[in-house]
Amino acid sequence: MAGELEGQRVAILAADGVERVELERPQRALEDAGAHTDVVSIERGEIQARDHDLVDAGTFTVNRLIDDVSVDDYEALLLPGGTVNPDKLRMQPSVVKFVRAFVQSGKPVASICHGPWHFVEADVARGRRLTSWPSVRTDLRNAGAEVVDEEVVTDGNITTSRSPDDLPAFCERIVQEFARTPQSTGTESRS
């Protein structure tokens, strides 16, 4: 199945506090399937990764700034967790606008663990069947989502998982779902 994402560009939206494995392992799965990925963030340089929220786990290089990208630049969006990461990102209007526009575009969006807070802040959780890390579920319900406790859930263009333990199922599913994307947006300008 290698190559099913050949030519695809995927934005990985992350900030300080990102849970290392929730960025690294989906990134590897997407790249192994042929996708190009960019780490998109709110400041230049590097972001600090964590293991289990509290243990230093190196850094990731930021490839592009949120203010310099548009939905047209990407075929799919990945929102990893780590408690502090989405908590920082959801306060940025440019991030919230990007996430909302991406979900509304119909292109595939995937999120794991604490990442689904983005759907609360962008007000795109309403009526969606979603899962997340347990602490986020009351916030998802209050934002109108139907919350389920399953390792991976796809509802329309949104795929969610609960925790790092779900990464095998999550990585397999997002490669499948991202391969479904209509590759009509911006492909002419890909260099």
Added chain:
Amino acid sequence: MAGELEGQRVAILAADGVERVELERPQRALEDAGAHTDVVSIERGEIQARDHDLVDAGTFTVNRLIDDVSVDDYEALLLPGGTVNPDKLRMQPSVVKFVRAFVQSGKPVASICHGPWHFVEADVARGRRLTSWPSVRTDLRNAGAEVVDEEVVTDGNITTSRSPDDLPAFCERIVQEFARTPQSTGTESRS
């Protein structure tokens, strides 16, 4: 005004990831006013503190476990922030039950920064005028709160502030508010 909290017992509910100054400075203000404080948590030993969520900032010793305390043991409750701290605590049914019971008891409860997530999880935010760190505000609104952007807000028995910058106003207010508590509960059994 020293001594206005003489004989009072205050529970400070916290876990790993607590923002150091949001525990330490209110604790000092309360103790300077004569209160006895206990750090109450979900595991024995120590909890790891942070500065700005990401920088190691030492530890606090846990004085009592949540499963061993009741609302009757305390005259007031303090809920500090730090993103990871309330995120961990809100997943524990014993914590949620304690916070809900405390708010419903009418005794004073104070929270700062990310701490107000407790009120979402305990479903006691509805109709309350509250403030918090900006990232928590959508969750508070979705839980039915009226969210305001002020350095310190008291609505009934709940006092809230936004961030470490508000600590001077927060500390002054909680000493005032905790002094109002009816000291009728459990005082007979204080040793």
